[in-house]
Amino acid sequence: MFNRKRKGDFDDDDEGYRDYRPRMPKRQRIPPVVQLCKEMMPDICTIGESVKAFDDDIKFLSEAIINEYGNDDYFNNALFQTLRAVVIEQPQKIPAIALLVIVVNADNAVAGKSIINYFFEELQKCVKETVDESFVATSNETGPWNKIKLILRFLSTLSPIILKDDLIAIYTKLLKLSVDLNNQDLGKRNPLSEAIFTNTLLNIPYLFYFNKTDEPMKESVEELISYLEANYNSKIADISLLREYNSNSPYEITELIQVALPNIKRALANNMEQLNDLFIDYSHLLPTQEIEKSGFNDALELPTLEQLIPFSNLDKECGSVDSMWRVPRYIFHVYLPNSTGNFETVVPISSFAGQLFNDIIIDLVESLEFNRQEVSKQVMSLDLFFKSGIFVEPGESIADLIADHEEDPLSSTFKIEDLAIEAILSLIFKLPKVSQPFAYFYTLLVDICLSSPKAIAPVFGRAFRFFYNNLDDLDFELRLRYLDWFSIQMSNFNFSWKWKEWEDDSIKLNKIFYNPKITFIRNLIRKELRLTSNIAEVEDSLPDEFIQYLDTSYVPTEEMLSFYQSLFTEHTVTVEEVSTNDLFFKLSSIPMDESVRTLLDYVHKQNEQRDVNDLKTIISDIKEQYGSTVTDFNRFIIVLLIQCVVHSGSRSLSHANKYISDLKDELNEVFGALEISQEEKEYTIIDAVMKYWNKNSQNGFLIADALKFAGLISAKSLYNFCFTEINGKNYGIVDGTAIEAIFRNLSQQGISNPENVEDFEFVFEKLCIIVNGVVQELGVQTTEEIPAQILDPEMEMDLETEGPRLNSLWKYSTTVSFIKSILRRYSKEYRLLSEKFKGGMDNAIVHEPTKKQILEWIKEVDII
Numbered sequence: 001m002f003n004r005k006r007k008g009d010f011d012d013d014d015e016g017y018r019d020y021r022p023r024m025p026k027r028q029r030i031p032p033v034v035q036l037c038k039e040m041m042p043d044i045c046t047i048g049e050s051v052k053a054f055d056d057d058i059k060f061l062s063e064a065i066i067n068e069y070g071n072d073d074y075f076n077n078a079l080f081q082t083l084r085a086v087v088i089e090q091p092q093k094i095p096a097i098a099l100l101v102i103v104v105n106a107d108n109a110v111a112g113k114s115i116i117n118y119f120f121e122e123l124q125k126c127v128k129e130t131v132d133e134s135f136v137a138t139s140n141e142t143g144p145w146n147k148i149k150l151i152l153r154f155l156s157t158l159s160p161i162i163l164k165d166d167l168i169a170i171y172t173k174l175l176k177l178s179v180d181l182n183n184q185d186l187g188k189r190n191p192l193s194e195a196i197f198t199n200t201l202l203n204i205p206y207l208f209y210f211n212k213t214d215e216p217m218k219e220s221v222e223e224l225i226s227y228l229e230a231n232y233n234s235k236i237a238d239i240s241l242l243r244e245y246n247s248n249s250p251y252e253i254t255e256l257i258q259v260a261l262p263n264i265k266r267a268l269a270n271n272m273e274q275l276n277d278l279f280i281d282y283s284h285l286l287p288t289q290e291i292e293k294s295g296f297n298d299a300l301e302l303p304t305l306e307q308l309i310p311f312s313n314l315d316k317e318c319g320s321v322d323s324m325w326r327v328p329r330y331i332f333h334v335y336l337p338n339s340t341g342n343f344e345t346v347v348p349i350s351s352f353a354g355q356l357f358n359d360i361i362i363d364l365v366e367s368l369e370f371n372r373q374e375v376s377k378q379v380m381s382l383d384l385f386f387k388s389g390i391f392v393e394p395g396e397s398i399a400d401l402i403a404d405h406e407e408d409p410l411s412s413t414f415k416i417e418d419l420a421i422e423a424i425l426s427l428i429f430k431l432p433k434v435s436q437p438f439a440y441f442y443t444l445l446v447d448i449c450l451s452s453p454k455a456i457a458p459v460f461g462r463a464f465r466f467f468y469n470n471l472d473d474l475d476f477e478l479r480l481r482y483l484d485w486f487s488i489q490m491s492n493f494n495f496s497w498k499w500k501e502w503e504d505d506s507i508k509l510n511k512i513f514y515n516p517k518i519t520f521i522r523n524l525i526r527k528e529l530r531l532t533s534n535i536a537e538v539e540d541s542l543p544d545e546f547i548q549y550l551d552t553s554y555v556p557t558e559e560m561l562s563f564y565q566s567l568f569t570e571h572t573v574t575v576e577e578v579s580t581n582d583l584f585f586k587l588s589s590i591p592m593d594e595s596v597r598t599l600l601d602y603v604h605k606q607n608e609q610r611d612v613n614d615l616k617t618i619i620s621d622i623k624e625q626y627g628s629t630v631t632d633f634n635r636f637i638i639v640l641l642i643q644c645v646v647h648s649g650s651r652s653l654s655h656a657n658k659y660i661s662d663l664k665d666e667l668n669e670v671f672g673a674l675e676i677s678q679e680e681k682e683y684t685i686i687d688a689v690m691k692y693w694n695k696n697s698q699n700g701f702l703i704a705d706a707l708k709f710a711g712l713i714s715a716k717s718l719y720n721f722c723f724t725e726i727n728g729k730n731y732g733i734v735d736g737t738a739i740e741a742i743f744r745n746l747s748q749q750g751i752s753n754p755e756n757v758e759d760f761e762f763v764f765e766k767l768c769i770i771v772n773g774v775v776q777e778l779g780v781q782t783t784e785e786i787p788a789q790i791l792d793p794e795m796e797m798d799l800e801t802e803g804p805r806l807n808s809l810w811k812y813s814t815t816v817s818f819i820k821s822i823l824r825r826y827s828k829e830y831r832l833l834s835e836k837f838k839g840g841m842d843n844a845i846v847h848e849p850t851k852k853q854i855l856e857w858i859k860e861v862d863i864i
Contacts (some may be wrong), residue, residue: 033071037078040064044082048096048385058096058285062103069104069111080118087119087154088147089367090378092360092385095209098157099282102210105161106287112161113294120296123151123170131303131311135318139436140369143319145192148174149199150363156206159217160286163295167207168220170300174200175224179231180305181312189235192312195325197232198260202359205267205275205352210286212272225265234258237328240853241824241860242431244332245473246817247788250466251336256329259350267352278353280387320366320435327864332426334463335418341402343413346422353390357382361423365444369436376447379420391416395455398462417459421445425463428485429478432824432864438481442488449493460489461498468502471516472810473788476817477825483520483736487527495528495541503545510548512803513729514810523736525549530698554690554697554735559726563691567636570629583647583692585640592626596644603648603663612666619670634676635684641667642688646703650692653699657706664710671712682717683724690721701741708745715745715759723766730770733814746822750829760822760829764837767819768844774812775847778805783848786812816850820857827861834858 030038040061047057068075083101086093105112129135129144137143152170159167174196181193204224207217234257243249267274311318314326335346347354361379368375383391391414392401401413427434428441449456467474467482474482490497502521509515528538529552539550553560560578571591577584585596599618602610622640623633630636645663649656671681686704693700707713722732722742732738742763749759780786786809799806823830830837837844837858845851 031074033068033074036064036068037075041078041082044079044097044100045086045090047086047100048093049381051384054096055285058100058103062100062107065100065104065111066108069108069114076114080115083115084119084122088142088150089364091150091153091363092378092382094150094154094206095157095279095282096385098154098209099285101158102161102291103285103287106289106291109292109294116155116158116162116294117297119151119155120298120300123148123155124298124300126151127300127302131307137317137319139320140367141319142363142366143322145195145199145325146319146321146363149203152200153203153206156203157209159207159209159211159214161291161293163293164214164217164220166295168217168224171200171204171224173300173302175228175232177302177305177308179228181308182232182235184305184309184312186233189237189328190312191314191325191327192308194234194257194329195314195322197228198257198329201228201260201264202352202356204264205272205279208268208272208275209279210282212275218268221268225261228261232261237863239328239860239864241820241827241857241864242327242330244330244429244431244475244478245470246475246813246820248473250470251333254331254350256331256349256355259331259355263350263352263355274352278356278386278390280385320369321362324430324435327432332422332429334422334425334466336466341398341405341413343401343405345398345401345413345415345418347390347414347419353386357419358423358426361420362427365424365427365441366435369440372440372444372447375444376451379424380416380448380451382420383416390414391419395452397458415459417455420448421456421459421463424448428481431475431478432827438484442485445485446489446492449489453493457493464497465501468517468520471520472813474516475821476814477821479516479520480736480739483523483527487524487531490528491531495532495538497541499541499543499546503543506545508799512799512807512810514734514807514814516810516814519734519814521546522549523734526552527736530696552695552697554694554700554731554737555726560691560694563687567630567632567639569631581695583643585643586647591629592622595622595625596640599640599644600648603644603659607662610666612669615666615670634674635680637674638671638676638681638684639688639691641670642685643692646689646692649703653702653706656703660703660706660710660712664712667712679717679720682713683721685713686718686721697735697737698740701737704741705745715749716762718742718745719759719763719766723770730811733767733770733811733818743825746826746829750826754829755832757829757832760826761833761836763822764819764830764833765844767815767822770815771812771819771850772846774808774815775850777808778812780847782846785849786847788813816853819854823857823861824864827864830858830861834861 043057043061047061048054050057065079069079070076083097086097101112101115104115126144126147130148135144152174155162155170156167178193178196178200181190181196184190204221207221208214211217234255236255236258238253243253314322331349333346335344337344347357349355349358360382364378365375368378380394389412392404392412394416396415401415404411405413424441424445427436428438434441445460449460464486471479471482502517505517506521509518512518525538525542525546526549529535529550532538535550539547542550557575557578561573561575564578564584565573574589577587577589580587583596583600584590586593586600590596595618599615599622602615602618619637619641622637627633645659645667646656649659674681676684685707689703689707690697690700693703701718704713704718708715708718719732719742722738723730724732732742746759746763749756775786778786838855841851841855841858845854
């Protein structure tokens, strides 16, 4: 027999045996406490989202905390951080978290006391941040004062287990601080004072969430309210620059601070009837045994008045929600009663419930900015955390609401969809600045609509109609935001819209160039075409009346003909030639097409293969052969060279930037030798680009930006081009791409060289010149008011005779609103010019009412 070993007889390290089985990594054992946290903490984060499971969730979570707290620091820390995250990021869940802590405290007082201490320490930490010069706000940082509001709300909800005097002491300190700040300058509003005043008052009802029969607490609160009534004087600031509407607002302008105290008084009145109708009754889950209340380990230490005053304008980096208080918090409306029926679909902000809902939605949107889908889910399920019956069923139509309301006038008509969308739109239309990038808000609304299109689409539709119906008076900058939101929303839903609703406006007004509604329709359809590669998709969605707006030309064909014809003395330019998608000068019908091809070959050469002398030779040959056929060779060669470069880079903006960057030195050398003024040269460069990209003016303006960065043109020449009238039409105040280019370049200037305000002065002067010109067109007296022009759809009007005057009136209102927008948007830069403007306004504007209005805005620049 053979004496041989079987494989199994070899040791693992025996060279005679090699195990070819794949080596699997050893499964890492997760410590039990980590596994527990992985399973339990997400349940805390979603507490209350299932109404049916809520009682069981409280039972199981409280038992786990009671049993595990104190056994492991890992668990303790995970619990603290999770509770804090929910309180700060999802404030609608504060009562549920508070209930959980109250139940835990009944059987594990150490855990309850530790949670209270932790949140008090967090409160004190936030207080210290309010005067920290090194404080840096992240994108989802709402601000230390906003976090103070939410932590205090949580501690207030824990009133059954916290000593009354300790809680009231915090309220007293904060409200007294708001009074002291407010009294620092009796003639001027104090932003921080208003924030503390409003935020602290909003929390008072939470003291009674689980504790409605606490008479000593009621007496203490009544004393606080009496103190405020006697000592706090609200300073209402009607800042014209911050108005969403220029003259005729569709709703009464109200500040948040005006409703704060009345809302709380009404909420606490009549045995807290409003709170009973708002807050969920969790009394069956509260512990039945007597509970000894805890106090805070220390008294809350607030900064001194002297420490806070440098921060009280909230104009330093302080978080997205805190910074909203820098200017007055005007109440924003979209869904008005008269647009639905004789009832409201949004809980009025002039009630505690309405103010609270609005506050929670804004906090959700701002603090959960890093998780858009979660924001979408939470704002649309807000009703789960309040008493049932406040809102109608999601998706209920306005027609059904009208029928239900007629049958039962006492039935609810509030829609959670309207409430949420209006609050988010208030952030999009926030003046003077938005708290987050527009893309976040726009895509959030898309997410909300995608989650429930049948319920949300009609809500969006009503908002679209509201803004469209008020376009004549809507602020200039807000028209652009409305345009962006509408176009992005439509592009995500197959460009579907009930265009027939606007058909009468188009038929009646399409010849009136400056009419806001026609301008909006024109810019909207052009923007939709830029947002899709499938033009037929947009075209198929339009009725016949709107097909005319599919022409995306910056200027009409007649102007293109005039431009190219002005270059030649002999050649007659045709419509076919200027309508080509190719380079005009390369067409075989153009006299110098062969020379142009040689020029293009030069442009396409690699950097090391090009010699500027070769370029000069090509230009010299063109001049020798064709100089007699062009009207002005200096202007002609600029147009030709620029269009050759732009054509070579026409595949994409990155290609265009490359060619401009590669050839900028040669172009500067050639252009520098021409006998032409700098102003005319730069204007001609921009004109050449825009004529090449006439069908896509956005590309044209972006390429003009690249030419600016290459040193071939200045921003001033771009503004000059935009505001130069072409055949009586000023595209710079109505074309969306031109306006975007103006704002974009002013913003770049403000960032790159904030001390240099020449460009801002130049744009202001240009707009003043337009205003003076249109006042002259209207033929009004220097002291005569120019009325806001809003057309009544029912009004009969002969547009053949009255059209020109209407056009001038809308040109006037558009230009004045443009001035308002740049003063507000670039207030930092215009502050440096305010004294100069005040002194020179008599020469800048001849029309007295207009001058008075602009001077008022210039004064307001210093306070926003």
